[in-house]
Amino acid sequence: MTEKINKKEFKKEKIPRMAMPEQDPEKRIRNFNEVTLGYTEEDALREAFRCIQCRNPKCIKGCPVEIDIKSFIKLIKEKKFDEALEKIREKNGLPAMCGRVCPQEDQCEKECILSIKDEPVAIGRLERYVADREMKQVAEGIKECAWSEVTKKCTRGKVAVIGSGPAGLTCGAELARMGYRVTIFEALHKPGGVLVYGIPEFRLPKEVVQKEIDYIKSLGVKIEVNMVIGKILTIDDLFKNGFKAVFISTGAGLPYFMGIPGENLNGVYSANEYLTRSNLMKAYRFPECDTPIVKGLRVAVVGGGNVALDSARTAKRLGAEKVYLIYRRSEKEMPARDEEVEHTREEGIEFKLLASPVEIIGKNGWVDKIRCIKMKLGEPDDSGRRRPLPVEGSEFDIGVDVVIMAIGQGPNPLLTSSVPHLELTKWGNIKADPVNGKTNIEGVFAGGDIVTGAATVILAMGAGKNAAKAMDEYIRTGIWQ
Numbered sequence: 001m002t003e004k005i006n007k008k009e010f011k012k013e014k015i016p017r018m019a020m021p022e023q024d025p026e027k028r029i030r031n032f033n034e035v036t037l038g039y040t041e042e043d044a045l046r047e048a049f050r051c052i053q054c055r056n057p058k059c060i061k062g063c064p065v066e067i068d069i070k071s072f073i074k075l076i077k078e079k080k081f082d083e084a085l086e087k088i089r090e091k092n093g094l095p096a097m098c099g100r101v102c103p104q105e106d107q108c109e110k111e112c113i114l115s116i117k118d119e120p121v122a123i124g125r126l127e128r129y130v131a132d133r134e135m136k137q138v139a140e141g142i143k144e145c146a147w148s149e150v151t152k153k154c155t156r157g158k159v160a161v162i163g164s165g166p167a168g169l170t171c172g173a174e175l176a177r178m179g180y181r182v183t184i185f186e187a188l189h190k191p192g193g194v195l196v197y198g199i200p201e202f203r204l205p206k207e208v209v210q211k212e213i214d215y216i217k218s219l220g221v222k223i224e225v226n227m228v229i230g231k232i233l234t235i236d237d238l239f240k241n242g243f244k245a246v247f248i249s250t251g252a253g254l255p256y257f258m259g260i261p262g263e264n265l266n267g268v269y270s271a272n273e274y275l276t277r278s279n280l281m282k283a284y285r286f287p288e289c290d291t292p293i294v295k296g297l298r299v300a301v302v303g304g305g306n307v308a309l310d311s312a313r314t315a316k317r318l319g320a321e322k323v324y325l326i327y328r329r330s331e332k333e334m335p336a337r338d339e340e341v342e343h344t345r346e347e348g349i350e351f352k353l354l355a356s357p358v359e360i361i362g363k364n365g366w367v368d369k370i371r372c373i374k375m376k377l378g379e380p381d382d383s384g385r386r387r388p389l390p391v392e393g394s395e396f397d398i399g400v401d402v403v404i405m406a407i408g409q410g411p412n413p414l415l416t417s418s419v420p421h422l423e424l425t426k427w428g429n430i431k432a433d434p435v436n437g438k439t440n441i442e443g444v445f446a447g448g449d450i451v452t453g454a455a456t457v458i459l460a461m462g463a464g465k466n467a468a469k470a471m472d473e474y475i476r477t478g479i480w481q
């Protein structure tokens, strides 16, 4: 079939955007396997032929790491899949992950010229296709370990990266490519940050994350796990040990609670703890893994972002009969990706919109119900979204046995409190130059969620990339201004 594909047959106007094959909702709520199944070669070719190869491709400007999207799609059209992947990797070391979790609808695809009259080219799905294709070929032994040729000797100075999420991995990869000896220090026993402990297997398989981390290691990057910087070693120790510059990318791993009565009851989790138990500690694989988790038959998740949706869908897969998503605004204001909202609805999660918890009520020390109040939307607030206001006397109860708080995360002060002169914002984020990641301390750079607050994978990667350039310049010139 693919042999027949040629330009004539695939005149762009005639090809609808290729749908992504998915597991059936009824089936997938009973397993943790990936929901989306990925394009076939034919799907990818058909989708690539929708790209009209604009003279001034706006899609590239919409990508925070400026992948040469037009060129990689052209290579796919020519069936040069390996070259397409190399083209992506010139700018992005984590294509299989970004292809899965990046909000393309707000970035490259939003800018795609086709979106004016039609649906944009499915850039993220094509990115995922070429990355997955290589992984599959390596696994099947069709291809040698794909990146063996890129390994090179790192002979320039030593640099340290703290935290192995997307910001740290990208910064490390960029510096290794430049020839630096990079060590990433990671507090947890596995590298990857939110990609391993937060985003569930059914959205981002951990095997995919591991393979992309292996690629980064193959560039010469060393990752030391179980290393809590600020406790085991300080930043001063790193400089004393010969590191010429340090990049801090410790993320936003400190969960927020609402401060309402009942949050200390058994059965109340932060989304961070709940997801870490399930993803990183593999509670979902019980009894093979014996990490305890209160599964709950009736679960309430509070929040409307990706973290809330991931928690709700995890609870469903862990066996909950009823899962409620309680969000204080309407669906339109939900910060989660549209695709995730759609998947969550398909999986039978009940949305309780325009509602906010006021109390969690217990019985014998355990959660018994959650009391909410109805909300209405007022004028837009600082975020540009309409402010939710309580409707007096509209309280109602929902019977639940587990409550998961997914209302946001802030910076963990573990590291920042160990560096007394490091300038922070009033929320505890590190103050860093948005262009180059420089902090107020010479040789110390920062980027990702620890600077911006909870954001996205690709923005964290962009920050890592920019900081790497600035670190190189600083080490080469010794100039800090």
Ligand SMILES: Cc1cc2nc3c(=O)[nH]c(=O)nc-3n(C[C@H](O)[C@H](O)[C@H](O)COP(=O)(O)OP(=O)(O)OC[C@H]3O[C@@H](n4cnc5c(N)ncnc54)[C@H](O)[C@@H]3O)c2cc1C
Pocket (backbone or CB within 6 Å): 101, 102, 103, 162, 163, 164, 165, 166, 167, 168, 185, 186, 187, 188, 191, 192, 193, 194, 195, 198, 199, 200, 227, 228, 229, 230, 249, 250, 251, 252, 253, 275, 306, 307, 310, 337, 412, 414, 415, 447, 448, 449, 450, 454, 455, 456, 457, 458, 460
């Ligand atoms: C459940 C969930 C779902 C999400 N879904 C999406 C999505 O679909 N799409 C998207 O684009 N974004 C999503 N995000 C947001 C995205 O994952 C983050 O913006 C991104 O991971 C931030 O990257 P980072 O490198 O700054 O930090 P992180 O990924 O948080 O990594 C920080 C790392 O630093 C380590 N660390 C912390 N303190 C120390 C220390 N003192 N010493 C050593 N190591 C330390 C941590 O253990 C962690 O591994 C999601 C977030 C969550 C929580």
Ligand code: SF4
Pocket (backbone or CB within 6 Å): 050, 051, 052, 053, 054, 057, 058, 059, 060, 069, 070, 073, 111, 112, 113, 114, 121, 123
């Ligand atoms: S803007 Fe859209 S159509 Fe144009 S080059 Fe980029 S992906 Fe192709």
